[in-house]
Amino acid sequence: MQNKPSFVLRNPSANKGTGFNDEERNKLALKGLLPPKVETLQEQSDRALSQFTSFTNNLEKYIFLNCLRDRNETLFYYLLMNNLELMFPIIYTPTVGEACQKFGNEFRFAQGMYFATQDKGSIRSMMDNWPADGVDIIVVSDGSRILGLGDLGTNGMGIPVGKLQLYVAGAGFHPTRTLPVIIDAGTNTKKYLEDKYYLGERHTRVADDQYYPLVDEFLQAAFDKWPNVLVQFEDISNDHCFKLLDDYRDKFLCFNDDIQGTGSVILSGFINSVRAVQKPITEQRMVFLGAGSAGIGVADCIMSLFEEAGVSKEQARKSFWFVDSKGLITTTRGDTLTPQKRAYAREDYDYQLKSLLEVVRDVKPTALIGLSGIGASFTQEIIEEMSKHVEKPIIFALSNPTTNAECTAEQAYQWTDGRCIFASGSPFKPVEYKNHTFVPGQGNNMYIFPGLGLGAHLCRSKHVTDAMIITAAKTLSKFVDDSEVVTGKIYPGLQHIREISTKIAVRVIEKAYEEGMAQLTPRPTDIEAFVRMNQYNPSYDQKFNN
Numbered sequence: 001m002q003n004k005p006s007f008v009l010r011n012p013s014a015n016k017g018t019g020f021n022d023e024e025r026n027k028l029a030l031k032g033l034l035p036p037k038v039e040t041l042q043e044q045s046d047r048a049l050s051q052f053t054s055f056t057n058n059l060e061k062y063i064f065l066n067c068l069r070d071r072n073e074t075l076f077y078y079l080l081m082n083n084l085e086l087m088f089p090i091i092y093t094p095t096v097g098e099a100c101q102k103f104g105n106e107f108r109f110a111q112g113m114y115f116a117t118q119d120k121g122s123i124r125s126m127m128d129n130w131p132a133d134g135v136d137i138i139v140v141s142d143g144s145r146i147l148g149l150g151d152l153g154t155n156g157m158g159i160p161v162g163k164l165q166l167y168v169a170g171a172g173f174h175p176t177r178t179l180p181v182i183i184d185a186g187t188n189t190k191k192y193l194e195d196k197y198y199l200g201e202r203h204t205r206v207a208d209d210q211y212y213p214l215v216d217e218f219l220q221a222a223f224d225k226w227p228n229v230l231v232q233f234e235d236i237s238n239d240h241c242f243k244l245l246d247d248y249r250d251k252f253l254c255f256n257d258d259i260q261g262t263g264s265v266i267l268s269g270f271i272n273s274v275r276a277v278q279k280p281i282t283e284q285r286m287v288f289l290g291a292g293s294a295g296i297g298v299a300d301c302i303m304s305l306f307e308e309a310g311v312s313k314e315q316a317r318k319s320f321w322f323v324d325s326k327g328l329i330t331t332t333r334g335d336t337l338t339p340q341k342r343a344y345a346r347e348d349y350d351y352q353l354k355s356l357l358e359v360v361r362d363v364k365p366t367a368l369i370g371l372s373g374i375g376a377s378f379t380q381e382i383i384e385e386m387s388k389h390v391e392k393p394i395i396f397a398l399s400n401p402t403t404n405a406e407c408t409a410e411q412a413y414q415w416t417d418g419r420c421i422f423a424s425g426s427p428f429k430p431v432e433y434k435n436h437t438f439v440p441g442q443g444n445n446m447y448i449f450p451g452l453g454l455g456a457h458l459c460r461s462k463h464v465t466d467a468m469i470i471t472a473a474k475t476l477s478k479f480v481d482d483s484e485v486v487t488g489k490i491y492p493g494l495q496h497i498r499e500i501s502t503k504i505a506v507r508v509i510e511k512a513y514e515e516g517m518a519q520l521t522p523r524p525t526d527i528e529a530f531v532r533m534n535q536y537n538p539s540y541d542q543k544f545n546n
């Protein structure tokens with residue numbers, strides 16, 4: 001069967017299904033293998049949308065979409081790009097979280113590549129098995145911290161798959177040139193180790209002396225095989241992710257989405273929140289719940305606003321309070337702090353504050369930023385306490401998926417009597433409160449990584465720099481104008497993601513040339529036209545024309 005031309009019907013990147021016209025059906029020996037009617041992409045998409053909407057369960061919708069992608073990639077991306085707001089919450093956060101948890105049970109076909117501890121020494125040759133001609137972008141996870149759901153091991157594959165679908169739909173990477181990867185270093189989640197359907201290596205996580213060499217071998221192999229590839233580290237637990245970023249950010253074209261992508265998207269939301277509340281950054285008092293990869297990444301990015309305001313780092317740090325599982329992070333609480341936590345540890349506390357409520361009472365914050373993974377941790381008491389002292393509280397419940405959000409949009413608007421500026425990591429529906437419709441913003445790194453990645457890749461940047469991350473944030477913030485900001489809107493609608501990603505890519509490329517990072521010569525004269533020319537758009541036009 002594989003030798004017959006009709007195998008094209010089983011090749012998702014070549015398949016058009018009923019979209020093959022008569023000439024193609026003759027040429028490719030498809031006569032009789034398809035129903036007679038020749039359909040347009042739009043007609044196929046209409047049917048697929050009606051099939052999609054007939055499912056009442058989100059996981060079934062997820063499975064339907066991924067099976068569609070496995071049959072006809074063009075149709076999948078056409079459908080997705082025409083229904084972004086409806087389908088992003090399915091292929092991405094929050095439904096992708098459930099899909100990962102049930103990955104072993106629902107497995108139908110393999111996507112991407114897996115490199116496990118047993119593969120040590122063979123990774124480079126295994127990469128030759130990847131069927132595509134080239135790879136422009138890899139999203140790699142070890143499954144150790146999937147959203148706020150913990151260590152899912154190999155089940156985490158849904159995350160690289162979903163992120164790359166956003167890279168294609170959101171920015172215009174070519175789908176056949178994307179590669180989702182899982183590095184399987186085991187899992188510490190007993191439930192999966194005992195689950196007969198679990199598909200990963202069945203052992204607890206390997207120690208660092210095995211872990212780091214495995215990741216190193218993967219990276220060396222990837223950049224050897226695909227020298228111009230961009231690698232995005234994703235959902236890697238904080239005992240490893242900071243070191244990996246430090247070790248490789250100046251060696252390879254790579255970045256960590258949870259540290260830097262999140263930093264950038266929340267910096268953008270913060271820039272607009274400051275516009276909305278009309279209080280300068282120097283008057284903000286920020287309490288963070290969670291001091292992991294995302295919390296630290298966000299604070300590091302917000303620091304840039306203080307720098308621009310001429311405030312020293314030492315002084316700026318006094319505007320941040322971090323709470324982790326042990327309470328307020330101070331230099332005096334008697335535990336050993338990681339370097340990232342030490343940088344924000346308060347030196348001015350000779351007493352212990354163990355709970356978030358105590359910290360909120362003590363600090364009277366203007367902004368409360370949740371990146372803890374702990375659902376419902378912004379209680380009514382905490383939010384009401386905060387609201388007593390600030391006219392327009394900034395409340396970001398950023399943990400994913402929805403069940404892990406620190407509070408819901410409805411709770412935030414109700415408990416602040418409609419006064420808060422709210423954003424969440426997972427999408428919430430608009431909230432009706434006191435005859436007003438509040439539209440919550442989605443502070444999710446999905447607004448940043450597609451455009452950042454496209455820009456860095458297209459200009460062949462040597463590295464992803466802090467300046468590019470900040471530029472991406474500022475570019476995004478400009479998509480919300482002053483009249484919208486005053487209403488509490490701090491992020492643009494998802495339907496604009498292509499335009500946003502295009503503009504971010506342009507600004508990132510300009511920054512890369514300014515910083516001497518871009519290796520593409522000559523520099524394109526019209527960078528925006530260059531970006532647009534290189535973006536994938538799903539269409540049947542280009543196929544089988546010769």
Ligand SMILES: NC(=O)c1ccc[n+]([C@@H]2O[C@H](COP(=O)([O-])OP(=O)(O)OC[C@H]3O[C@@H](n4cnc5c(N)ncnc54)[C@H](O)[C@@H]3O)[C@@H](O)[C@H]2O)c1
Nearest residue numbers: 147148290291292293294324325372373399400425444445
């Ligand atoms: N919205 C976004 O774009 C976005 C981006 C990245 C991460 N996130 C979400 O943020 C959450 C955290 O991600 P991360 O990468 O920082 O994880 P992490 O494991 O690196 O950090 C979690 C932090 O929360 C703290 N914590 C845990 N339990 C706590 C408790 N009971 N009380 C107070 N603090 C507690 C931990 O001490 C740690 O500092 C996840 O739910 C993730 O989905 C959202």
Ligand SMILES: O=C(O)C[C@H](O)C(=O)O
Nearest residue numbers: 093147235258400444445
């Ligand atoms: O995946 C997301 O939705 C955002 C983020 O990268 C996360 O880990 O929660």
Ligand SMILES: [Mg+2]
Nearest residue numbers: 234235257258
């Ligand atoms: Mg992530």
